[in-house]
Amino acid sequence: MSAKEFFTRHWHKKMDAAxxxxxxxxxxxxxxxVLAVWLISQxxxxxYQEFKAWAALxxxxxxxxxxxxxxxxxxxxxxxQIILFLMVFFTLLHAEGKDANRLVNHDRIRTWNVYHYYxxxxxxxxxxxxxxxxxxxxxxxxDRNHLENIRKLRDLTDYRKKxxxxxxPEERNLEFTDARWRDFQRDLRALLPRASGxxxxxxxxxxxxxxxxxxxxxxxxxxxxLSIRGRGDRxxxxxxxxxxxxxxxxxxxxxxxxxxxxxxxxxVALMPQNDHRxxxxxxxYDWLAAIVLGVCFLKxxxxxxxxxxxxxxxxxxxxxxxLAAGLAVPAFRQLLREKRIDKFYWKFFAAFVLTGMxxxxxxxxxxxxxxxxxxxxxxxxxxxxxxxxxxxxxGLKHLFTKPFGYGPDDGHFDxxxxxxxxxxxxxxxxxxxxxxxxxxxxxRGRFNAVLLAMIVVFALLVSSRYYWxxxxxxLFWQRxxxxxxxxxxxxxxxxxxxxxxxxLWRYIPTVKDFYFHYIRFNSLIAMLFAAWALWLxxxxxxxxxxxxxxxxxxxxxxxxPPPEEETLENAAPTVTPEVESxxxxxxxxxxx
Numbered sequence: 001m002s003a004k005e006f007f008t009r010h011w012h013k014k015m016d017a018a019x020x021x022x023x024x025x026x027x028x029x030x031x032x033x034v035l036a037v038w039l040i041s042q043x044x045x046x047x048y049q050e051f052k053a054w055a056a057l058x059x060x061x062x063x064x065x066x067x068x069x070x071x072x073x074x075x076x077x078x079x080x081q082i083i084l085f086l087m088v089f090f091t092l093l094h095a096e097g098k099d100a101n102r103l104v105n106h107d108r109i110r111t112w113n114v115y116h117y118y119x120x121x122x123x124x125x126x127x128x129x130x131x132x133x134x135x136x137x138x139x140x141x142x143d144r145n146h147l148e149n150i151r152k153l154r155d156l157t158d159y160r161k162k163x164x165x166x167x168x169p170e171e172r173n174l175e176f177t178d179a180r181w182r183d184f185q186r187d188l189r190a191l192l193p194r195a196s197g198x199x200x201x202x203x204x205x206x207x208x209x210x211x212x213x214x215x216x217x218x219x220x221x222x223x224x225x226l227s228i229r230g231r232g233d234r235x236x237x238x239x240x241x242x243x244x245x246x247x248x249x250x251x252x253x254x255x256x257x258x259x260x261x262x263x264x265x266x267x268v269a270l271m272p273q274n275d276h277r278x279x280x281x282x283x284x285y286d287w288l289a290a291i292v293l294g295v296c297f298l299k300x301x302x303x304x305x306x307x308x309x310x311x312x313x314x315x316x317x318x319x320x321x322x323l324a325a326g327l328a329v330p331a332f333r334q335l336l337r338e339k340r341i342d343k344f345y346w347k348f349f350a351a352f353v354l355t356g357m358x359x360x361x362x363x364x365x366x367x368x369x370x371x372x373x374x375x376x377x378x379x380x381x382x383x384x385x386x387x388x389x390x391x392x393x394x395g396l397k398h399l400f401t402k403p404f405g406y407g408p409d410d411g412h413f414d415x416x417x418x419x420x421x422x423x424x425x426x427x428x429x430x431x432x433x434x435x436x437x438x439x440x441x442x443x444r445g446r447f448n449a450v451l452l453a454m455i456v457v458f459a460l461l462v463s464s465r466y467y468w469x470x471x472x473x474x475l476f477w478q479r480x481x482x483x484x485x486x487x488x489x490x491x492x493x494x495x496x497x498x499x500x501x502x503x504l505w506r507y508i509p510t511v512k513d514f515y516f517h518y519i520r521f522n523s524l525i526a527m528l529f530a531a532w533a534l535w536l537x538x539x540x541x542x543x544x545x546x547x548x549x550x551x552x553x554x555x556x557x558x559x560x561p562p563p564e565e566e567t568l569e570n571a572a573p574t575v576t577p578e579v580e581s582x583x584x585x586x587x588x589x590x591x592x
Contacts, residue, residue, distance in 0.1 A: 025076045028069050032062060032080065036087045043094045053505035055091050056270045060498030062087075063263065063475075063489045070488060081258050088262045095269055099279040107231055109238045111194040112203055113281040118228055118237070119191070120209025121219035123184055125367035126175040129379040130156045133204045137168045139185045146192045150201055156208040156379070159386040175367065190229045210383050213363030213372040214315040219283065220366070238280050244289045245278075251289075255296035256487045260475055263489070267472035267497040272504045272517070273394070273465035287317040288469055294320070295473060298447050303348040311355030315363070318380075319457055319467065324352055326453030329441040344446070388462040389415045391515040395462030396433065399522045400426040408516045433459035433526075436533035443540050447478055455529045465518065471525070472497050492535075496528050 021029075035058050043051055062084070071077040102108035120132055127135055133153045140147045152161045153168075172181055195203065211219060222240070226233040245265075252261035268274060268288075277284060290313030297306035313320035331345040364370045388397050400422040401415040419426070437455040444452060451473055457463070474493045503524065508517055 021076045022072075025069060025071060028065060029079050029083070031065065032083045035061065036083050039087060040090045043090060048095075049505050049508060051094055052270055052272075053502050055087075055095075055266075056498045056502035056505060059087070059263065059266050059270070060494045060502060063494030063498060064491055066489050067491050067494070077259070081262075084259060084262050088266045091266055092269055096278055099276060103235060103238060103280045107235065108280065109194065109234065110277075110280040111191060111199070112206070113284060114228065114238065115191055115203060116206070116209050117211060117219060117282045118223050119184075119187060121211060121216050122187070122223035123180070124209075124216050124220060124372075126173055126180060126184075128368065128372075129209060129375055131173060132156075132209050134168045135172060135184070136188060136204065137164060138172060139181070139188050140192070141168075143185050143189060144192075147197075147200055147204075149197055150204060152201075152205060154205045154207065157382070159207065159382055161205055187228050190234075207383055207386070208379070210376070210379055212315060212318070213366065213376055214359045215286075216372070217362050217365050222283070237282060240283055241278065241281065241285055244283070244285050248285075248289050248292045251293050251296045255299040256476060260487050260489075263475050263497075264472050267475060267501075268469045270498070270501045270505075271469060271471075272501060272508065273392070273468055273521070277466055284466070285469070287313050287320070287467075290316060291320050291323065291470060291473075294324070295447075295450065295476065298450060299476070301344070303344045304351045307348045307351035308355050311352045311359065314356065315359035317467065319461055319463060322457045322461070323450050323453045323470075326441065326449040326451075326456070327446055329438065330444065330446055330449050333442060384462070387464075388419065391513075392465045392518050393462050394458070394465055394468045394518065394522060394525070396430055396459050396522070396526060397426055397462050399519065399526065400429075402519055408511045408513050430459045433529065433533075436530065436537070439540075440533040440536040443543075444536070445478070447476075451477060452533075455533060458525060458529060465521075468525075471500075492528075492532055496532075500524050500528070 039055060039058050042054070046054065066080075071080065116132070119136075120127070120129075123132075133156065137147055137150065137153065150164060153164055154160070155162045155167055176184070192200070222237070226237040228234055228237065249261050249265060252264055269278070290309050294306045294309035294313060297303075297309060307324070310320050310324040314324065327345065327348060331341055331349075334345075335341050360373065363373060366372055368375065387393060388395070389401060397419070401419045403413055403418055404422075406413065433455055437452060437459075440455075441449050441452045454470060454473070474496050475489060476487070477490050477493055479488065479490060500521070504517065504521055507520055511517060
């Protein structure tokens with residue numbers, strides 16, 4: 001049979017199987033078409049922030065309507081996918097088109113990001129984590145003295161701002177050969193005109209280069225291959241994230257389908273914390289691709305690829321370790337109830353550990369060897385301690401750097417003093433969130449347990465804003481914890497992913513201080529996570545009859561779950577006296 005005959009026959013089968021669309025689905029088509037046409041037609045009339053606010057609102061409405069409407073076949077689903085694709089396309093065109101045009105036609109890059117990660121990775125052998133800023137000033141003095149008006153630098157040993165004269169050495173590090181020093185000066189000369197004097201003044205009091213040694217290994221290899229001095233190489237270097245975005249989209253299509261992939265792209269693109277970050281940087285979102293691949297492989301019940309992907313994400317940014325640890329809850333639950341652990345968990349944790357060990361070794365492929373990991377740990381300890389006081393941070397602890405009840409018009413306050421004073425309240429709140437996480441995860445399956453681990457990330461870590469692109473993973477939440485169920489959104493996903501973005505885009509123009517923008521964002525995330533966990537706990541209490549008969553419900557919670565069908569991977573063949581066979585074996589995983 002030729003390929004043409006195969007596809008023709010396949011198409012005829014699909015046409016014969018399709019039924020006329022139902023009336024409520026047709027009405028959904030009409031509503032979404034009207035919303036899409038209105039959004040597309042108004043994009044030039046609105047300002048940048050106003051457009052993103054309306055787009056987030058419309059996508060949120062789409063998700064909520066989609067919760068109650070489930071297409072039954074391709075004929076009902078195809079028009080929705082076409083309408084959604086057009087909405088996402090024009091949203092991206094309006095939101096990111098200018099940045100793409102600046103990169104492709106005007107050679108404009110995100111100098112701040114490229115300076116730290118390109119220069120930091122390429123010259124890590126000579127500079128380590130502490131000397132990038134001081135040697136930038138020293139190299140410029142010997143060349144064109146473009147930065148002569150810079151008066152202060154951040155001392156990366158303690159993160160305090162100090163005078164240039166007190167930090168910059170008289171001579172360069174001994175690790176620099178003459179050839180490498182000339183390369184450093186040439187690369188710096190290519191970057192200096194791309195930012196103003198005040199821009200460089202702000203860059204040199206940032207928090208330095210802090211990529212992990214593992215990230216540094218391949219970041220340095222790319223930096224050595226693609227020169228920042230040549231226009232072609234520079235544009236390719238700052239376009240690498242496009243390949244990352246394509247990988248993310250294809251992976252989600254593979255695991256969940258086209259519709260959730262489009263909604264995920266829209267959700268990430270419309271988040272205020274990602275504003276003007278997608279184009280022109282140097283591998284800004286490779287960690288997101290690693291987590292997405294891990295989540296997609298979990299959906300497909302592929303423990304080893306999932307573990308490798310999340311292991312790579314951990315080696316890039318560390319916090320994905322918490323997401324992977326979310327699997328420990330269902331594994332421990334099974335051990336407690338059945339005195340055994342499925343092969344899925346053994347494979348996952350073994351592959352995760354082996355990936356981590358291999359990544360530690362790869363991270364030592366530099367002139368500093370294994371000491372690079374010790375240097376990174378010392379640097380990241382200082383970084384994490386000071387990071388919480390920044391202006392655009394996400395994490396529960398960041399909320400406690402502000403007095404309760406203070407607003408943007410209530411005057412100045414000392415963040416360090418306030419956090420020290422309110423630290424007992426923070427630890428009490430963190431303990432409450434951890435308890436909510438454990439209680440909400442106890443009866444969840446593998447996939448949902450990983451998504452719920454975002455609560456732990458929020459409770460214990462304070463991260464840069466763009467890492468919270470991962471909140472878009474809530475679009476993948478599974479109602480029944482069945483790995484093979486068809487994707488269907490929940491109301492919580494629509495609220496968390498799109499309505500939070502809508503609220504923030506409406507709030508941003510009213511307050512100039514970015515610190516209070518992210519205080520608002522942290523507050524919303526805290527309330528949503530608490531409400532989400534409480535709703536899941538309430539659902540579990542209802543299912544086991546806790547409210548009606550507490551003692552009976554407690555026994556039921558502690559007993560093994562009822563037998564269900566298990567995957568062949570975890571099934572153990574048995575032999576009956578009459579006939580040798582491999583019967584169905586009880587499934588103990590992924591119930592709700």
